[in-house]
Amino acid sequence: MLIGEVARRSGVSTRMLRHYDAIGLVRPTGRTVGGYREYSAEDVRRIFHVESLRSLGLSLKQIGRALEDPAFTPSALVSDLIHWAEDRLVREQELLERLRVIDASEPTGWQDVLRVVELMRELDSTSPARRQQAVLTRPEDVSVPAELLVGAVLAESDPHVAGALRWALARAGGEGVAALAAVARSEDVDVRRRAVLAIAELPEGPPVTAALTDALGDPDATVRGHAALVLGRQGVAAAGPTLVGMVVEGSNDVEAAEVLGTLSKDPERAERIATALADELAAPTADSGTRIRLTQALVELEGTAAREILRHLAHDEDRAVALVASALVGVRDERTDQDS
Structure with missing residues (x-):
């Protein structure tokens, strides 16, 4: 079977088949009188094996080892692939969240995008002082998505930085409370607890009262308790x-x-x-x-x-x-x- 027919049947381009030949991954067993590559049925089966392993994320080098080394254990490689895939998903999810935050800021130009990216970078700093400064020194005319502040305040361990973030959320008005209230409906009970505590620290007002009143119906007793103590005092x-x-x-x-x-x-x-x-x-x-x-x-x-x-x-x-x-x-x- 000549290379063109193999390409049509396998879906692998002739360019890729030539590359497989060059690196020794799939070499045709024969040549025609004119010197053209001629693939046997066994060669075609190997091509399909290569493509199956590529679909799992293996590199061509790993595939060659898997097909040639009798001592190669599939379970070890599959475990590694799972780990790599999980890491990639985490990074992709982080990127997706960052893009959503930027989109929520409704940027009118690249300068707006860069400001939000810079704030996200500062909030990721290991220095509490830098995180706090990033919040407190934000210019009045720079809009920050409430979702970004909510994510930061829920993850913040330093009480001073958390206070600055709550102050920024209070400046965001109803949007800040609404963003926290949305998180307070998370399936993760720990997230709901932190969200209700953050809402409780915001200045009193109808949006805060409404969000805490909703929390009274939460299935978790701790969430209900946080809300009830604040509402009762009010x-x-x-x-x-x-x-x-x-x-x-x-x-x-x-x-x-x-x-x-x-x-x-x-x-x-x-x-x-x-x-x-x-x-x-x-x-x-x-x-x-x-x-x-x-x-x-x-x-x-x-x-x-x-x-x-x-x-x-x-x-x-x-x-x-x-x-x-x-x-x-x-x-x-x-x-x-x-x-x-």
Whole structure:
């Protein structure tokens, strides 16, 4: 079979077939009277083997070794190929993210592109001082995509640099909060936790409140807890159930109880919160430790409902609960006398 026919059947160009011949990878077994290359059926099979291995990413040198060396182990090479492919995918993903960031900045000229690239390079610096300076010295007229700042703040370990990045996000206004809120819906729970913490550090406002309120529905208790503590301090009633749950679970229960006290300054909320705590106290699954935490939370609440529940608990069958309630009744009475 002459080279032209082999090229048509195999899909390999005549130029590449000549190259294979020159490097000794696939040499035709014969020549015609006129000196033309003549390939046997075995030669054609070898060409197909070469092309199959090339499709896996092997170099021609590796292919030659694989076909000629009986001691060559495919598993070792395949493992290496997997490693190289994974590294290449990581680099390609990083490039894709950088291109998306540049696209989001809506550059009007190459100077705008170069500014964003320079900022990305500075934010990748190993020096916290350089990263911080890159954020703080940015000119007012230079637009930075919120997605770039979000990615940086979520990856930042230095608290001072993280503060500068949050400041920059606050300057971005609604776009900064929206970008963080989008990340807060990530499938990665660690990413969601960092995103909610970053949102919580932004100045109060409707976008921040809305993003944190959405986080109250997160399946992760830590995410819900971060959001509830901030919202509760802002007086958002929707945080109440999560805060009560934190007391029950013993997760930042002291802080959660204090925030419930802030919410209870509204008389109607005080009644609802006291009732919620009482319901948890009466739950069949509540052990002694849980009931003590709930009892301690009651002392933080305003209003008469919490006081009456505490007085009732002072005669509780659980002696530990009764002792704690009795002491807290005295604390409340003393606090009431001081306020009057």
